[in-house]
Amino acid sequence: MKKLLLADGLLWVLLGIGMCLGSIQLKLGTFHTPGAGFLPFFAGASLALFGLILVCSTLISQAKEGEAARDLGRLTKRRWKRFLNPSLTVAILVGYILLLEPLGFLLTTFVCLLLLFKLAEPKKWLTPLLLSGSTAILSYLLFSVWLQCQLPKGLLKFW
Amino acid sequence: MSGFFDNLAMGCHVALSIGNLAYCFLGVLIGTLIGVLPGIGPVGTISLLLPVTFGISPTSAIIMLAGIYYGAQYGGSTTSILVNIPGEATSVITCLDGYQMARHGRAGPALGIAAFGSFIAGTIGTIIVMLVAVPLSAVALKFGPPEYFSLIILSLAILSYLAHGSLVKAVIMAILGVSLSQIGIDGVTGRTRFTFGILDLQDGLGLVPVVMGLFGVAEVLENLEESLNIDVFKTKIKNLLPNLRDWAESIGAIIRGSFLGFFLGILPGGGAIMSTFVSYALEKKLSKHPEKFGTGVIAGVAGPESANNAASSGAFIPLFTLGFPSNAITALLLGALMIHGVQPGPTLIEKHPDIFWGTIISMYIGNILLVVLNLPLIGLWVRILKVPYKILFPLLLLLCIIGSYSTNNSKFDVLIMLIFGVIGYSFRKFDYELAPLVIAFVLGPILETSLRQSLLISKGSISIFFMRPISVACLIIGAAVLLLPIALRQSRRLREKIT
Numbered sequence: 001m002k003k004l005l006l007a008d009g010l011l012w013v014l015l016g017i018g019m020c021l022g023s024i025q026l027k028l029g030t031f032h033t034p035g036a037g038f039l040p041f042f043a044g045a046s047l048a049l050f051g052l053i054l055v056c057s058t059l060i061s062q063a064k065e066g067e068a069a070r071d072l073g074r075l076t077k078r079r080w081k082r083f084l085n086p087s088l089t090v091a092i093l094v095g096y097i098l099l100l101e102p103l104g105f106l107l108t109t110f111v112c113l114l115l116l117f118k119l120a121e122p123k124k125w126l127t128p129l130l131l132s133g134s135t136a137i138l139s140y141l142l143f144s145v146w147l148q149c150q151l152p153k154g155l156l157k158f159w
Numbered sequence: 160m161s162g163f164f165d166n167l168a169m170g171c172h173v174a175l176s177i178g179n180l181a182y183c184f185l186g187v188l189i190g191t192l193i194g195v196l197p198g199i200g201p202v203g204t205i206s207l208l209l210p211v212t213f214g215i216s217p218t219s220a221i222i223m224l225a226g227i228y229y230g231a232q233y234g235g236s237t238t239s240i241l242v243n244i245p246g247e248a249t250s251v252i253t254c255l256d257g258y259q260m261a262r263h264g265r266a267g268p269a270l271g272i273a274a275f276g277s278f279i280a281g282t283i284g285t286i287i288v289m290l291v292a293v294p295l296s297a298v299a300l301k302f303g304p305p306e307y308f309s310l311i312i313l314s315l316a317i318l319s320y321l322a323h324g325s326l327v328k329a330v331i332m333a334i335l336g337v338s339l340s341q342i343g344i345d346g347v348t349g350r351t352r353f354t355f356g357i358l359d360l361q362d363g364l365g366l367v368p369v370v371m372g373l374f375g376v377a378e379v380l381e382n383l384e385e386s387l388n389i390d391v392f393k394t395k396i397k398n399l400l401p402n403l404r405d406w407a408e409s410i411g412a413i414i415r416g417s418f419l420g421f422f423l424g425i426l427p428g429g430g431a432i433m434s435t436f437v438s439y440a441l442e443k444k445l446s447k448h449p450e451k452f453g454t455g456v457i458a459g460v461a462g463p464e465s466a467n468n469a470a471s472s473g474a475f476i477p478l479f480t481l482g483f484p485s486n487a488i489t490a491l492l493l494g495a496l497m498i499h500g501v502q503p504g505p506t507l508i509e510k511h512p513d514i515f516w517g518t519i520i521s522m523y524i525g526n527i528l529l530v531v532l533n534l535p536l537i538g539l540w541v542r543i544l545k546v547p548y549k550i551l552f553p554l555l556l557l558l559c560i561i562g563s564y565s566t567n568n569s570k571f572d573v574l575i576m577l578i579f580g581v582i583g584y585s586f587r588k589f590d591y592e593l594a595p596l597v598i599a600f601v602l603g604p605i606l607e608t609s610l611r612q613s614l615l616i617s618k619g620s621i622s623i624f625f626m627r628p629i630s631v632a633c634l635i636i637g638a639a640v641l642l643l644p645i646a647l648r649q650s651r652r653l654r655e656k657i658t
Contacts, residue, residue, distance in 0.1 A: 008589055012331055019338060019353075026350055032619030036345040036352055039607045043338045050331045057327065086380040086584065089556070093376075093577050096560065100570050113553050120549030131550065139557060149210075149565040 009054035016048025088119055104154020105144065110136040163293075170516030174524055179222050182215070183521045186223035187528050190230020194250075195238055195540045196551070201231040203378060205491045206370040207558045209498070210565045217499035218514045222521040224495055228488050229281060229471045229522065232431070233529045236273040236464050237540050240266060249467035252435045256452065256459030263455050267398040268405050272457055273464040274533040275401070276409065280417035280465035281526040284472025287421055288479070289519050292508065296480040299505035304612035305623050309633035311606045314483060315599055316637035317426060321433065322592040326644060332586075333595040339364055340603025347611065359571040366494040368563040368576040369600065373593050374487070375559040376580025379552050381587055399534050405457050412442050412462035420466030424473025425485065431470035435463035472522065479507060479515055483602070487594045490601045 020041055029035025096112040103111075110132050117128035143149040173179060193204045205224050212220035235250035240257035253273065260269040302310070315333040322329035342353045343363030354360040401409065416438040423434040442462040443452045452459050477483040482503030484490035496503045501511055508515045533540075563576040583593060617623035625631050 022353060026345075026352055027348075030619060031614055031621065034611050034614060036348040036350040039610060040338065040341045040352060043334055043341065047331065047334045047338065050327055050334065053327050054325075054331070082384040085383040089380060089383060090577065090581060093556065093560075093580075097570055097573050097577065100564075100573070109557065113557065116553035116556065117549070120552075132553075135554065135557065139561065143561050143565065149561065150568045151561070151564070152570075 005058045006055060009051050009058055012051025012054065013048045014051075016044045016046070016051055019044025019047060085119060089116065092116060092119075100154075101152045102154055105151035106136055106140050106153075107155060109139065166512055166516045167289075167520075169512060170520035173218060173513050173517030174222065174520035179219055179517065179521060180524065182219045182223040183226050183525050184528055186226020187230035187233075187525045187532060190227040190232075191234035191529065191532055191540070192543065193227070194231035194234020194236075195543060196546075200374065200378070201228050202370065202487045202491065203375040203555075204231075205488060205495075206367055206375060207562045209367050209491065209495055210562050212495060213498065213566075217496060217501050217511075218517045220495055220499060221492060221514055221518050224492055225475070225518055225522065226525045228474075228492075229468060229525060230529060232464075232468045232471050233274065233277050233533055234540070235467070236277075236460070237270065237533075237537070240269045240273065240460070241541060249431045249435055249470075250464070251432075252439045252463045253460055255439070256454070256456050259453065259455035260457065260460065265455065268401045268457065269460050270537060271399040271534065272401045272405060272409050272461045274399075274530050276413045276416065276461040276465040277468040278526050278530045279413050280420060280469040281472060281529070282523065283414075283417040284421045284424075284469040285519060285522040285526070288472055288475050288522075292476060292479045292515070295476065296505045296508050299480050302481075302505065302629065303627070304609040304616065305627050305630040306633070307609040308606060308613055309624055309630040309637070310481070310483070311602050311609070313633040313637040313640075314477075314485075314602070315595065316640045318595045318598060320640045320644065321426070322595060324590040324592060326641070328589075328591050329595050330641070332591055332593065333599040336596040336599025336601075337603040337606060339369070339596075340600050341607070346608075359569065364575060364600075365563075365566055365572055366491070366498075366601065367566045368572040369579050370487075370491060370494075370597060371559045371563055372576040372579025372581075373583035373586075373597065375555065376576060377583030377587060377593075379555050379559075380580060380584040382548060383552065399537065401457070408457050409461035411445075412438070412458040413465045415441060415445075416462040416465030417469040420469030421473040423466075424470030425476050431467045431474070431486070434466040434470045438462040438466035475518075478503070480505060482507065482605075484598050487597045490598045493601055 023037030023041035023044055026037030026040070027035040028037045028041055092112055092115045096108055099108045099111070113132035113135055114128055117131050121128055140151070144151045174183065189204060189208070190201065193201060205227055208224065208227070212223065215223075232249055236253050236257065239250040239253035240261050243254050243258040257269045257273070260266065319326055319329035319333055322332075340363070342360055344351050344361050351361055416434075419438055419441065420431070420434040423437065424431055426433075439452075439459060439462060442458045443449045446452065446456070446458065448456075474485045474489050477485045478489045478492060482493065482505070484493045493503050496507075496514075501507070501514065559576060559580075560573055563572045564570065566572055586593060586596075613623050614621070623630075624634060
């Protein structure tokens with residue numbers, strides 16, 4: 001866990017350095033006429049500095065040792081299994097983004113909701129089917145028909 | 160003085176129009192609903208509904224969104240009292256005595272005093288906003304770019320100081336927020352910054368997808384780690400009206416909570432949450448029987464519930480007078496104003512009196528509506544509590560998707576929302592607080608503009624920030640806020656080593 005906390009701090013250091021390098025390319029300008037990279041450079045430098053403080057405090061502080069141990073206990077107790085549902089949900093949402101324009105809002109929403117409801121009720125079919133179908137149609141009527149949101153029609157262009 | 164009454168009359172005219180009354184009602188209804196439901200906060204809800212408000216006038220939009228904000232403070236107490244699960248972070252402390260009152264068959268008076276206390280505090284808060292905002296905005300008009308720059312630095316410093324976890328992590332979040340706001344075309348030089356050749360990033364990251372991801376999606380992902388099986392306290396709720404003895408024990412706590420909450424609500428950061436804890440501690444200190452706190456003392460419900468509502472009114476002071484958000488919710492309201500083409504800042508009250516006075520009057524109306532909603536509809540809120548999370552979360556995700564997509568009709572925004580959802584979820588795992596990030600993200604462009612203007616005025620000398628009294632005062636306080644806790648900790652350690 002201490003490694004994870006160190007990586008957390010190092011990530012900010014690297015991000016900060018990356019921002020500084022990117023800002024130099026953008027041109028820093030002068031104090032009189034600051035360029036496009038002026039503020040991002042100082043933001044990047046501050047990010048790297050505070051990242052470094054985080055790394056140092058993880059390495060040095062005795063209190064952090066206790067905190068790291070506590071965090072470690074917390075994460076191992078939670079077991080990685082607990083991240084399964086959030087990971088599957090993210091995967092379903094990635095699929096939703098990929099299919100939204102080719103399939104259209106109605107079909108993609110139906111499929112996505114069905115998968116999400118099945119995630120919660122893996123053994124049942126009827127309830128998830130009914131819930132996802134009715135929600136997809138109601139949300140389409142509410143947002144596309146009533147509120148005039150320009151939702152993609154995809155395969156169902158005739159609607 | 161006649162100008163004041165003219166403005167008041169105009170506010171009544173705006174707020175009492177049928178359309179705005181309906182938006183006010185809708186706002187407080189949604190606010191109460193999401194306040195009752197644990198796992199959905201006002202930040203997520205306001206970001207969800209932000210795109211829906213694009214089609215309505217800015218006044219109506221702010222009236223509705225403000226209604227959600229203060230409505231959520233009312234609703235949050237219901238679950239704290241009945242189920243011992245705070246609907247909102249600001250109602251955590253209400254669990255201590257509210258739930259105990261319910262267990263002793265006094266759920267009714269607990270809910271009643273929470274509603275009446277919130278009403279009184281909300282009204283007091285609104286009156287103070289009405290009286291203080293106009294003179295304060297006149298003072299704020301004297302602020303130039305250096306003062307704005309230093310004030311933003313001070314706000315971010317206070318925000319980081321008040322964050323719950325590590326100060327360093329909170330500062331990192333604030334810097335990250337400023338950094339993210341730099342993405343897109345630079346308005347002065349016309350150069351694209353950190354877009355990596357992606358055309359969709361040229362306009363910068365949208366506030367709606369970023370906030371929906373960080374708060375809405377991240378919250379759902381976190382809740383999905385465990386099922387939310389809420390055990391509703393099974394009791395008949397009767398006698399919602401507190402009796403004379405209840406009033407005698409609570410009225411002092413309500414008044415104290417109102418003023419305390421209002422002034423802490425002005426501070427950037429978790430003013431509302433902090434005010435509930437301070438109010439509870441104060442009531443316990445003033446009580447003749449402090450040992451009874453935690454066993455169902457009505458003042459322990461009345462004080463904090465009044466404080467959190469007054470704090471939500473106080474948060475409008477920096478928003479209306481300086482155009483500064485003091486928490487993530489007012490950052491969203493600021494974003495909503497800007498999306499509607501309204502420039503927030505000291506001139507807002509002068510240029511858009513309809514928005515300011517209309518919102519103020521709607522807050523009075525909203526507070527009355529909330530009492531009417533909360534007391535008779537308590538049975539309905541209890542029933543809503545029984546909606547399982549497994550049905551709720553797909554609907555929440557769908558609302559996030561539609562909200563993000565409909566802002567620009569772009570699936571890229573949905574992708575941004577998802578990316579920030581995962582980022583927000585990871586940040587929560589590593590105890591990073593998200594409010595400094597969002598506020599810095601909103602304030603980033605103002606910070607850059609005022610920095611550039613200041614340096615232009617001073618011909619490139621940074622001494623401009625140290626030569627003007629308001630600016631230097633803000634910078635000194637900001638530095639003290641960040642450095643004082645470190646200095647105190649070091650001196651404590653040193654003392655411990657010596658002893």
